[in-house]
Amino acid sequence: MKSLWSDTDAQNTVESYAPQGVNADLALRVYTTRLLGGDPALVLHGGGNTSVKTAVTDLSGADTDVLCVKGSGWDMATIEPPGLPAVRLEGLRVLEDRDALSDEDMVALQRQNLIDPKAPNPSIETLLHAFLPHRFVDHTHANAIVTLTDQPDGEDICRDLFGERAVVVPWVIPGFELAKFCSDAWRAHSGIEGLILSMHGIFTFGETARDAYELMIDMVSMAEARLDDGARPFLQVKLPADVASVAQVAPIIRGAIAVPANDARDTQRFILHHRTGDTIRHYVDGADLGDYGTRGPITPDHVLRTKRLHLVVPPPGIGDLDGFAENLRGAVDTYVADYRAWFEANNARVGGDKTMLDPMPRVVLVPGVGLFAAGKSAGDAAAAADLAEATAEVVTVAEAYGRFTPLDGEALFDIEYWSLEQAKLNKTSEKPLQRRIVAVTGGAGGIGLETARAFKAEGAEVALIDLPGEALEQAASDTGAFAAAGDVTETGSLEAAFNAIAETFGGLDILVSNAGAAWQGDIGDVDEEVMRTSFELNFWGHQRAAQAAVRIMQAQGTGGALIFNVTKQAVNPGPGLGPYGIPKAATMALMRQYALEYGAHGITSNAVNADRIRSGLLTGDMIASRSQARGLSEQDYMGGNLLHREVEARDVARAFVHLALSRATTGAVLTVDGGNVAAMMR
Ligand SMILES: [Zn+2]
Structure with missing residues (x-):
């Protein structure tokens, strides 16, 4: 140094x-x-x-x-x-x-x-x-x-x-x-x-x-x-030939350490942060990890972010992810029971007036994959990962030098249950969507940006999915969201985007399937290729995103919310707009099918029917020409609804948030169009 x-x-x-x-x-x-x-x-x-x-x-x-x-x-x-x-x-x-x-x-x-x-x-x-x-x-x-x-x-x-x-x-x-x-x-x-x-x-x-x-x-x-900081003291475990990926493992861990509640919507989730590297892998791949990895924190104040003990699980093979999930849940159950017993014994020692904190591990060590740290936000999870990484470094060098022998027992309880920390418990209230992860397709567009802002304001971690490029990077940096590049019209590309989200945050709770674009043509002679192109984006794009989302949600087992952006055309078709409205009508049916088949998994599925929003679909030029054609001012054209007000992208974003928060609504369409009798749901 x-x-x-x-x-x-x-x-x-x-x-x-x-x-x-x-x-x-x-x-x-x-x-x-x-x-x-x-x-x-x-x-x-x-x-x-x-x-x-x-x-x-x-x-x-x-x-x-x-x-x-x-x-x-x-x-x-x-x-x-x-x-x-x-x-x-x-x-x-x-x-x-x-x-x-x-x-x-x-x-x-x-x-x-x-x-x-x-x-x-x-x-x-x-x-x-x-x-x-x-x-x-x-x-x-x-x-x-x-x-x-x-x-x-x-x-x-x-x-x-x-x-x-x-x-x-x-x-x-x-x-x-x-x-x-x-x-x-x-x-x-x-x-x-x-x-x-x-x-x-x-x-x-x-x-x-x-x-x-x-x-x-x-x-x-x-x-x-x-000390010898180049030390590599641990005998390495034999890993399965097909070690699972971070994206496969993370949602399983995230679900297993979520604190269950009577209503799945109240489940207390964590955001995960994955970390790996040479030192971490040497540490987590050690045959004796269950010993040196669970002796205690390198310094007592780590317990505030990482709990007293890290959780060690067996390596996950792709061929047996169900077995991995079962082993993990068993390990978590044991961890929780041990934590509860430790709390009760120590609480009795200090007079019995402490409130037990959630008993879930904050650091999970996975051979072949690395470490996962958990927190109430992405920043918190990253901080816990920093401490866990420092632990791997210190324990490695300590074991090479002699024997890692940390403080254990009462002192650690006294730190975790410090009166000053307990006093904070009732003062810190979390935002409604804190600890939730939302993915927004079409994330770089006008509605995507407002949606990112609206979910961020409610405390969620936001990932924007859109085509790779400047617009996506800009949208992510403007909103503090994660940029997940992917094309909803390409299965492999979209899966890569969802994998990146699982790798970054540990999973997914809410999908806002928003990507879309309008095509026009008279239905009797429209080119088949136009219809197919529109279906690829306006129907298949939604189905691909929803499939990728429910796969992650099911691995977590903590429910979720699917929200589809459909259009007035799906409800109240207009002449020449068939190529746009028909796939959107199919997407409305898709939304209902997901509601039907995934309700039992705690996954809600709803749609927002928005109309006449200034965006990439309805540009300033289009507004000018359409209002002129009807002999209206732009203001009267955009406010041509029962409320006489222009509907904005942020109104749509609020509707998405509303459906994400809604506990008992599934299979529904929420209309955001300022009021239009012909487009009312019936
Ligand atoms: Zn100090």
């Missing part, structure tokens, strides 16, 4: 923040915090924090000594000055005289001492920073330190390695007690340059930003030098 310190970059950072009134101390604090945060071997997802002791002018105009310490919710790699809120130093230091302080009181006192009352909560490790006298204090959860301290004699190894330079502190839960422990350690050995926190990480400190940072790099490098 090399120091990335650059005098030029440091100076540039100071100069760039000076106009905003940020002093040099804080600017340099931002600079080295980012250097530390940018290295995943040092810091992952909240696993670290930094501080500087400086002076600021408070709201009353007085100069005040403060601790600027990392605030919760900020990522060290991208931190800005507001991510290091200033806390009155004196208000924190007086707490050192206390014998005990609850986490709730500690958080309240930290907030009470904030210079800016709107600032984020200062880190849970704030008091540790405050009690040390050094101006710059750096803290990371460096993999190499965790690897060494996860050995049976880890503390001795570190004492031997760092000698007089650091004090080794045993595991103590972060908060007031750990802060006291560390400040006592420093008082007893005031020449030290750092603290090694067993199974947790490392603190280094100095008078300048550069000193504290370079001590961190130096001491972590010493730990790395003890």
